[in-house]
Amino acid sequence: GVRRMMKAVEAAREKGLSLVSGLCYRYEFSKKATFERVLGGDIGDIVSMQTTYNAGPLWLRARQPDWTEMEYQIRNWIYYYHLSGDHIAEQHIHSLDKVAWAKGGYPVKATASGGRIQRTGPEYGNVYDHFNTVYEWEDGVRAFSSCRQWNNAAQDVSDFVLGTRGSASLQGHRIRSGKAWSWRYESEEPDDMYQNEHDALFASIRDGEPINNSDYMCKSTLMALMGRLSAYTGRTITAEEALNSMEDLSVKERAFGDVATAPVAVPGIHQFS
Numbered sequence: 402g403v404r405r406m407m408k409a410v411e412a413a414r415e416k417g418l419s420l421v422s423g424l425c426y427r428y429e430f431s432k433k434a435t436f437e438r439v440l441g442g443d444i445g446d447i448v449s450m451q452t453t454y455n456a457g458p459l460w461l462r463a464r465q466p467d468w469t470e471m472e473y474q475i476r477n478w479i480y481y482y483h484l485s486g487d488h489i490a491e492q493h494i495h496s497l498d499k500v501a502w503a504k505g506g507y508p509v510k511a512t513a514s515g516g517r518i519q520r521t522g523p524e525y526g527n528v529y530d531h532f533n534t535v536y537e538w539e540d541g542v543r544a545f546s547s548c549r550q551w552n553n554a555a556q557d558v559s560d561f562v563l564g565t566r567g568s569a570s571l572q573g574h575r576i577r578s579g580k581a582w583s584w585r586y587e588s589e590e591p592d593d594m595y596q597n598e599h600d601a602l603f604a605s606i607r608d609g610e611p612i613n614n615s616d617y618m619c620k621s622t623l624m625a626l627m628g629r630l631s632a633y634t635g636r637t638i639t640a641e642e643a644l645n646s647m648e649d650l651s652v653k654e655r656a657f658g659d660v661a662t663a664p665v666a667v668p669g670i671h672q673f674s
Contacts, residue, residue, distance in 0.1 A: 403623050403644060410615030419611045421602040422618035424498045428601060429594035431574045431586040432499075438584065439503050443576050444564030447504055450544040452496040452560040458552040461524060471652075471660045480526030482629075483650045483663065487528045489515075489632070490625035493548035497628070498621040499560050499571050500536075500544045507620050508536035508544065508627070510639045515632035517665060519551050527665045534628040546628065635668030648674045 413420050426432045438444075462476040478484035485491040501507050513534035520530040531549035538544075560571035567578035574586035605612040623643055630646065631638040652660050 403619055403626065407619050410613065410619065414613050414615065417611050419602055419605045420613045420615055421598050422614040424495060424614070424618060424621060425594040425598055426495055426499055427502070428598035430588065430590065430592045430597065432571070434586050435569065435571060435574045435576065436502055438576055439562060439569050440505055443567065444562065444569050444578065445566030446564060447542055448563045448565060449542060450500045450503065450562045452500045452544060452546050453557050454493045454496045454548040455555065455557045456492065456550050457556055459550055469657050469659065471657050474526065474660065477526065480528050482528050483652055485528065487629050488550055489532045489548055489629050490622065493532065494621055494625040496548070496560060497546065497624050498617065501621055501624060503562050503571060504538060504542065506538065507624055507640065508538050510637055511536050511627035511631045512637045513628045513631035514668070527663050529632065532628060532632050534631065536624070630673060633666035633668065633671045634673045636673055638673070646674065
């Protein structure tokens with residue numbers, strides 16, 4: 402999927418078309434100001450990172466008598482990995498993109514675990530409800546990643562970066578250097594990241610200056626897939642392995658009829674391909 406996407410976005414670039422990804426934090430003014438300082442060296446060299454997307458339960462559409470199995474799955478697409486890619490790729494990708502942005506590059510390997518603790522019924526398809534992943538960069542820096550979708554559990558969306566001279570709260574838009582000084586983004590300017598990215602897209606079309614977010618869009622997707630592949634198989638997965646994987650989670654018959662639900666991946670049994 403990522404390889405196919407890379408070819409498609411390259412074709413868009415050659416045709417001078419704009420491509421704005423859904424990684425909306427990249428267009429939030431407060432995030433951009435924070436990341437400029439992190440990448441500019443305010444906290445020194447990055448030592449380690451932590452990113453968390455612990456969310457609550459999501460919606461579930463009750464099965465209707467006139468629905469086929471495929472229609473049920475499409476209406477509940479978040480619970481089927483052939484449609485959503487699992488929530489590490491569908492939701493937590495936003496957090497993963499932030500730590501990759503802060504590091505200025507992408508990890509070379511991932512080691513993950515995950516499973517189903519609350520969402521164990523067949524109505525919840527075949528996705529996990531939690532992942533924990535350690536991503537490692539070429540220079541040895543690690544990011545500790547956690548995401549879950551649990552009912553009646555603590556929720557948290559946050560990202561922290563520790564550097565040799567200070568630390569940054571990416572979601573909190575704050576940087577500290579011990580007791581010496583601190584900075585926090587403050588502005589009265591409207592900062593709706595969803596509107597910002599649309600404004601940028603529309604301006605690029607009107608001005609004839611195409612925007613193409615394909616590089617980080619594809620690489621952050623691959624980063625999420627590394628975590629999912631590792632959790633599903635129980636293996637440490639490298640970026641090269643993930644990019645060249647031949648795994649195909651799509652269903653054979655793309656029609657509104659009966660379709661088999663693939664089994665929930667069991668580490669040590671689910672094979673990497």
